Amino acid sequence: MAVARTSVTPGTRYRPVTGRPAIVWALLDAMLLARRSVLRTWREPQLIVFVAIQPVMFVVLFRYVFGGAIQVPGGQYVNYLMPGIFVQTVAFGGVITAIGLAEDMQRGLIDRFRSLPMSSSAVVTGRTVADLVRNLFTVVIMLAVGFLVGFRPGGTIFEFVLAILVLMGISFAFSWISAFIGLLVHTVEAAQSGGFIWLFPLTFASSAFVPVATMPSWLRGFAEHNPITVLADSLRGLFHVNPALTTADTRWALIQSVGWIVAILAVFVPLSVMQYRRSTAR
Amino acid sequence: MKNGYPIQAEGLVKTYGKVRALDGLDLQVEQGTLLALLGPNGAGKTTAVRIFTTLLKPDSGRATVAGYDVTREPDRIKSHIGLAGQSVAIDEYLTGLENLEMIGQLYHLSARDAKRRAFELVAQFDLIDAAGRVAKTYSGGMRRRLDLAASLVAIPPVLFLDEPTTGLDPRSRRQTWEVISALVVQGTTILLTTQYLEEADELANRIAVVDAGRVIAEGTSDELKNRVGGNRIEVAVAKDADLSRAAEVVRRHLSTDVSIDPHQRRVSGPSRDGTSQLAGLVRDFDAAGIAITDLQLHRPSLDDVFLTLTGHQAEQEKAAEPGWGRARRAS
Numbered sequence A: 001m002a003v004a005r006t007s008v009t010p011g012t013r014y015r016p017v018t019g020r021p022a023i024v025w026a027l028l029d030a031m032l033l034a035r036r037s038v039l040r041t042w043r044e045p046q047l048i049v050f051v052a053i054q055p056v057m058f059v060v061l062f063r064y065v066f067g068g069a070i071q072v073p074g075g076q077y078v079n080y081l082m083p084g085i086f087v088q089t090v091a092f093g094g095v096i097t098a099i100g101l102a103e104d105m106q107r108g109l110i111d112r113f114r115s116l117p118m119s120s121s122a123v124v125t126g127r128t129v130a131d132l133v134r135n136l137f138t139v140v141i142m143l144a145v146g147f148l149v150g151f152r153p154g155g156t157i158f159e160f161v162l163a164i165l166v167l168m169g170i171s172f173a174f175s176w177i178s179a180f181i182g183l184l185v186h187t188v189e190a191a192q193s194g195g196f197i198w199l200f201p202l203t204f205a206s207s208a209f210v211p212v213a214t215m216p217s218w219l220r221g222f223a224e225h226n227p228i229t230v231l232a233d234s235l236r237g238l239f240h241v242n243p244a245l246t247t248a249d250t251r252w253a254l255i256q257s258v259g260w261i262v263a264i265l266a267v268f269v270p271l272s273v274m275q276y277r278r279s280t281a282r
Numbered sequence B: 001m002k003n004g005y006p007i008q009a010e011g012l013v014k015t016y017g018k019v020r021a022l023d024g025l026d027l028q029v030e031q032g033t034l035l036a037l038l039g040p041n042g043a044g045k046t047t048a049v050r051i052f053t054t055l056l057k058p059d060s061g062r063a064t065v066a067g068y069d070v071t072r073e074p075d076r077i078k079s080h081i082g083l084a085g086q087s088v089a090i091d092e093y094l095t096g097l098e099n100l101e102m103i104g105q106l107y108h109l110s111a112r113d114a115k116r117r118a119f120e121l122v123a124q125f126d127l128i129d130a131a132g133r134v135a136k137t138y139s140g141g142m143r144r145r146l147d148l149a150a151s152l153v154a155i156p157p158v159l160f161l162d163e164p165t166t167g168l169d170p171r172s173r174r175q176t177w178e179v180i181s182a183l184v185v186q187g188t189t190i191l192l193t194t195q196y197l198e199e200a201d202e203l204a205n206r207i208a209v210v211d212a213g214r215v216i217a218e219g220t221s222d223e224l225k226n227r228v229g230g231n232r233i234e235v236a237v238a239k240d241a242d243l244s245r246a247a248e249v250v251r252r253h254l255s256t257d258v259s260i261d262p263h264q265r266r267v268s269g270p271s272r273d274g275t276s277q278l279a280g281l282v283r284d285f286d287a288a289g290i291a292i293t294d295l296q297l298h299r300p301s302l303d304d305v306f307l308t309l310t311g312h313q314a315e316q317e318k319a320a321e322p323g324w325g326r327a328r329r330a331s
């Protein structure tokens, strides 16, 4: 090794770039780490393949197995189903953040990152942004799958873009919940189960697959205000696939959706960053 | 960096439930020197490193790094330190070069500098051939080297190395030692933890022996060895039957008490005059007609130091690894 020959006075040769405000560094650091995480998916696509196969299986299951038995008010079940599937897809996609962070922690990478003079929100933001990119990709796939099984959205381009935007909003919000779980549990195995476990009651006790009107009243209260329900209903309204939804219904669902997104972010962004600041490998 | 000791701790305490991982740890490392924190499993080495690198807050006590307080000014410390933790902390899905570049950019080097520095490091650490491969394909030794390289990206004036040669083969360990020694020569202040006595002996300006969360002895390798006493002479005999007669010969010759190890058929005792006594002993054994298979003059090893200081053998489970229990060196 050549180190003995290079004579370097510590700290003199490479100077860090200075004079940028903290917020700029927070963004740059986060983008760097998001890139790392997306690159990983690119090089090792297994995880995203599983994440994408799962909703496809749900589509097949609900469209062709249960679908015949499920009554939706006015219109075809496939049109009712797909918006629910989109929301479920991004919610489950967020679990990659929990797994990734737990893995970084287990490997000691979080220790290294925390010893660097970088922004302390960047590691978590990087993960959640990477999820966003992946989720956008899986949503495109799911749109194609939906089209194949007979999903036919209506509405304007503007409404379509708005639908994708709120979908990405809830994707981002769920990823931050997932981040908190990942930082809390310390192991990949625990992140895997802990990351999914709360999503099952949330997606099934919602309007994602069946209308909430058919549920018993004790469950309906929860199901009606569930973020998955209001998101799925917003998408149904924006895609014009559910004649039962009035414009006012759609607007109200949208307001509630944005409310959920903002509320989740307001709680889980600071919580996750705080948890990150005190996480170390065991 | 401010004046004073680059690394300093006073009465650090850290508890995990009932476990006192650190129990009043005091430590100073002088500018441009390497201090080895030597201790068995669970002694508190990693906990100390985590407090110095601001990953963990102490329950009480005070620590400064590069002149900054670890609890009050953690952010200032971070731009002065490098850390190679106990487990290899690299991204498996990035190549060696990409790993180093990413660390460089996170130290906020410009993209160009980060790239240049990454190239320098892969060359320095013998990773050129593997630099473009994802780290997942690296051998254990290559990972260790990449991890060490990552800690040096910013050429930090203060460096923390937590068991940096664990899992390295003898050649890689030698190379790593050379790198570390060169860093000290260039003025880097290093705190290195190790379970390998040999490693502390080889690299450290000073050694702090830790056990159960405290420093139980501190000094240069020679100072620590002198605390245990001077040289020892050790004889092994060929036949069990000769053992007690051999012990008698040694006892008379050294005129002190001797210890006998019947399993190894060895007799040993402290030696005042060293080599000159060896020749006399050989003649005495000849005269007594005792066949000997081994005769050595021993400097006390750090093993002996540890045994004497703590009254217990360094962790049994570690006895199988090089270092504890094995690193007896005749001189």
Ligand SMILES: Nc1ncnc2c1ncn2[C@@H]1O[C@H](COP(=O)(O)OP(=O)(O)OP(=O)(O)O)[C@@H](O)[C@H]1O
Binding pocket: A282, B016, B019, B020, B021, B022, B039, B040, B041, B042, B043, B044, B045, B046, B047, B048, B086, B195
């Ligand atoms: N997160 C934690 N939770 C509970 N106990 C802990 C935790 N971290 C460390 N300990 C305990 O604190 C003590 C000191 O641990 P530490 O990791 O500092 O030892 P060490 O000297 O680095 O050991 P090793 O040589 O095995 O790396 C041990 O008894 C350990 O079990």
Ligand SMILES: [Mg+2]
Binding pocket: B045, B046, B047, B086, B162
């Ligand atoms: Mg340790």
